[in-house]
Amino acid sequence: MFNDKKIGSLYVAPFVIGFLLFTAFPFVASFVLSLTDAQLQDQLGSANFTGLQNYTEMGRDATFQKSLGVTFFYVFITVPLKLAFALFIAVVLNFKLRAIGFFRTAYYLPSILGGSVAIAIVWRFVFAGDGLINQALEIIGITGVNWLGEPNTAMFSIILLRLWQFGSAMVVFLAGLKAIPEDLYEAADLDGASRVRQFWMITLPLLTPVLFFNFIMQIVQAFQEFNGPYIITGGGPLKSSYLLPLMIYEEGFKYFNLGYSSALSWVLFVIIAVFTAIAFWSQKHWVFYAQDREDKNGGAQK
Amino acid sequence: MTSSSVRLSAVTKSFNGTDVIKGVSLDVKQGELVVFVGPSGCGKSTLLRLIAGLETPTSGEIVIADKDVTYAHPSKRGVAMVFQSYALYPHMTVEDNIAFALKIQGRPKAEIRAKVHEVAEILQLDHLLQRRPKALSGGQRQRVAIGRAIVREPDVFLFDEPLSNLDASLRGQMRVEIARLHRKLGATSVYVTHDQIEAMTLADKIVVLRAGLVEQVGSPMTLYRHPANLFVAGFIGSPRMNILPATFAGSTADSVRIQTAQGSLIIPRKDVSKPASDKIQLGLRPESLSFAAPGAEAHLTGYVTLIERLGGETFAYVALKEFECEPIIIKLDGETPVHNHQEVALTIELKRAHLFDADGLALGHAPDFDPAQV
Numbered sequence: 305m306f307n308d309k310k311i312g313s314l315y316v317a318p319f320v321i322g323f324l325l326f327t328a329f330p331f332v333a334s335f336v337l338s339l340t341d342a343q344l345q346d347q348l349g350s351a352n353f354t355g356l357q358n359y360t361e362m363g364r365d366a367t368f369q370k371s372l373g374v375t376f377f378y379v380f381i382t383v384p385l386k387l388a389f390a391l392f393i394a395v396v397l398n399f400k401l402r403a404i405g406f407f408r409t410a411y412y413l414p415s416i417l418g419g420s421v422a423i424a425i426v427w428r429f430v431f432a433g434d435g436l437i438n439q440a441l442e443i444i445g446i447t448g449v450n451w452l453g454e455p456n457t458a459m460f461s462i463i464l465l466r467l468w469q470f471g472s473a474m475v476v477f478l479a480g481l482k483a484i485p486e487d488l489y490e491a492a493d494l495d496g497a498s499r500v501r502q503f504w505m506i507t508l509p510l511l512t513p514v515l516f517f518n519f520i521m522q523i524v525q526a527f528q529e530f531n532g533p534y535i536i537t538g539g540g541p542l543k544s545s546y547l548l549p550l551m552i553y554e555e556g557f558k559y560f561n562l563g564y565s566s567a568l569s570w571v572l573f574v575i576i577a578v579f580t581a582i583a584f585w586s587q588k589h590w591v592f593y594a595q596d597r598e599d600k601n602g603g604a605q606k
Numbered sequence: 607m608t609s610s611s612v613r614l615s616a617v618t619k620s621f622n623g624t625d626v627i628k629g630v631s632l633d634v635k636q637g638e639l640v641v642f643v644g645p646s647g648c649g650k651s652t653l654l655r656l657i658a659g660l661e662t663p664t665s666g667e668i669v670i671a672d673k674d675v676t677y678a679h680p681s682k683r684g685v686a687m688v689f690q691s692y693a694l695y696p697h698m699t700v701e702d703n704i705a706f707a708l709k710i711q712g713r714p715k716a717e718i719r720a721k722v723h724e725v726a727e728i729l730q731l732d733h734l735l736q737r738r739p740k741a742l743s744g745g746q747r748q749r750v751a752i753g754r755a756i757v758r759e760p761d762v763f764l765f766d767e768p769l770s771n772l773d774a775s776l777r778g779q780m781r782v783e784i785a786r787l788h789r790k791l792g793a794t795s796v797y798v799t800h801d802q803i804e805a806m807t808l809a810d811k812i813v814v815l816r817a818g819l820v821e822q823v824g825s826p827m828t829l830y831r832h833p834a835n836l837f838v839a840g841f842i843g844s845p846r847m848n849i850l851p852a853t854f855a856g857s858t859a860d861s862v863r864i865q866t867a868q869g870s871l872i873i874p875r876k877d878v879s880k881p882a883s884d885k886i887q888l889g890l891r892p893e894s895l896s897f898a899a900p901g902a903e904a905h906l907t908g909y910v911t912l913i914e915r916l917g918g919e920t921f922a923y924v925a926l927k928e929f930e931c932e933p934i935i936i937k938l939d940g941e942t943p944v945h946n947h948q949e950v951a952l953t954i955e956l957k958r959a960h961l962f963d964a965d966g967l968a969l970g971h972a973p974d975f976d977p978a979q980v
């Protein structure tokens with residue numbers, strides 16, 4: 305008969321199986337593949353072990369280097385802008401305005417829709433040569449730009465698509481703002497601190513744990529951006545929006561270089577890991593935790 | 607240090623149509639420490655926040671230091687507030703917390719340092735300046751909160767239940783410290799509390815509030831000896847004043863004859879006009895009752911139902927014969943022999959007895975009370 309232990313195992317089985325099958329196995333397999341010259345169309349058995357050749361290959365691959373540069377550019381522009389924008393809207397929405405519930409929902413809406421392929425397609429129409437933006441510009445007598453045809457503006461359009469999905473970061477910021485006690489601001493009011501100074505001296509320092517969380521999430525997300533370049537720009541023009549995830553996809557499933565594609569994935573993984581590690585390490589210099597760990601001289605109670 | 611008065615004129619405040627403050631007029635003299643007391647929800651904090659400028663009155667006028675500040679920004683009123691929660695900035699050290707207001711004012715660094723250290727010394731915080739609030743005890747946090755107020759040298763200090771988060775012994779200690787500080791700085795202060803002892807010991811003047819209205823204003827002893835109504839009588843003094851039903855049976859220039867379930871009593875009382883209803887109430891504080899000496903006249907008799915020995919003093923609960931009311935409480939010396947179910951005869955210190963009419967208003971006043979003085 306079933307005992308408690310077996311029933312318990314049964315409950316966790318779906319997750320464990322899913323994890324092994326769709327996370328652990330591909331993780332290991334991709335690493336092994338990255339050390340071979342495996343081709344998608346061939347039998348796996350016919351692949352040859354090539355050591356680190358795929359990795360050294362990247363040093364000579366101009367496309368990879370271009371893609372890497374574009375990816376860093378994309379991440380370094382998108383993440384700070386998105387965090388700043390999400391924080392700004394959260395601060396505004398934290399005011400006691402009329403119909404605040406409506407605005408909160410309205411601002412979150414893009415994030416529900418935004419990740420979908422459908423919206424990316426809409427985006428393509430909006431930015432197309434004869435798209436909405438150019439039509440609107442025409443009405444007021446300005447000749448539009450070929451948004452998706454120019455390297456600079458093509459990148460701009462996929463950055464904008466990501467910025468537009470500031471909702472989830474905003475909601476986390478909003479929760480963080482709500483957790484700051486009102487009387488801190490009242491005390492600051494009495495002391496004559498302006499709203500702006502209150503923001504810099506009270507709100508922002510107390511929000512750093514939330515900022516840190518959002519920062520990590522956004523970094524990880526941004527490095528993995530795929531929909532935008534795939535659907536809107538196709539990585540072009542001139543590979544100007546050819547983000548690494550798109551390259552990984554194309555190497556594997558368009559050019560069938562499974563080994564090289566796997567190696568690229570691992571490089572992306574390491575990049576993300578390094579950034580996350582740096583962020584965690586830097587925490588002690590800028591993140592304030594109300595129950596913090598250091599402060600030994602304080603004799604703080606745990 | 608300058609000090610100045612606070613004046614409220616017919617101040618009202620409603621939140622979403624609910625009247626919370628229903629017309630309060632009040633004068634706080636220079637250097638005075640005024641305490642607001644009253645039951646929970648009566649509007650003490652709201653009144654304090656109105657003075658601070660954290661709320662805007664619905665109507666009425668607020669004057670601080672002869673300036674109309676009814677609609678002035680909190681920082682323009684010359685007030686500093688100590689919050690019940692302390693409201694310390696958790697990410698700043700004690701030093702930065704205390705220095706905050708001065709930094710905002712853009713004072714020179716050297717001056718800020720000097721001031722902060724001066725204040726820290728007064729409050730014995732010198733050795734804690736580099737700590738964060740979470741590494742402080744409750745009493746230390748409280749002192750930082752007070753330090754943050756002092757450093758600004760405000761015209762008026764506002765305290766909202768500053769000691770309520772502390773344990774009993776620390777509260778006693780901080781109470782003494784606040785009293786000492788008030789004497790030292792001599793600044794006008796408004797202090798909100800639930801705590802009778804704080805109110806009685808700290809106040810130059812107590813304001814008793816109920817449901818957004820002032821019930822009585824006066825010195826602690828005035829309120830204790832001459833409560834204007836049943837509410838104040840019940841609120842000030844612990845254990846509470848005993849209330850017994852009685853009937854008005856006539857008065858002379860300086861006394862009232864009343865009828866109780868155990869016979870009639872003559873209570874010394876001045877300026878008594880015949881009440882609308884004969885149904886009145888006799889108020890007796892636990893300490894104005896005692897066991898009748900052998901052979902002496904007894905005013906009341908009953909049985910002891912419960913004894914609470916506190917050491918130095920003993921409270922005896924006595925169920926009175928004939929009366930239809932709760933057992934009354936009598937305060938006795940700790941050494942007085944008394945046992946449960948004992949039959950006792952009680953003497954009332956008649957000139958300390960209180961009378962209230964059917965509406966709960968004091969009927970006349972005690973002979974030693976001078977209405978002109980209040």
Ligand SMILES: Nc1ncnc2c1ncn2[C@@H]1O[C@H](COP(=O)(O)OP(=O)(O)OP(=O)(O)O)[C@@H](O)[C@H]1O
Binds near residue numbers: 644645
């Ligand atoms: N911002 C507000 N909005 C609506 N109602 C409020 C607001 N602030 C206070 N009130 C109401 O006003 C009344 C008085 O509140 P207040 O905080 O002044 O009471 P209090 O005397 O300080 O009570 P306590 O002793 O419990 O602190 C309460 O009924 C409270 O619910």
Ligand SMILES: [Mg+2]
Binds near residue numbers: 650651
């Ligand atoms: Mg209160």
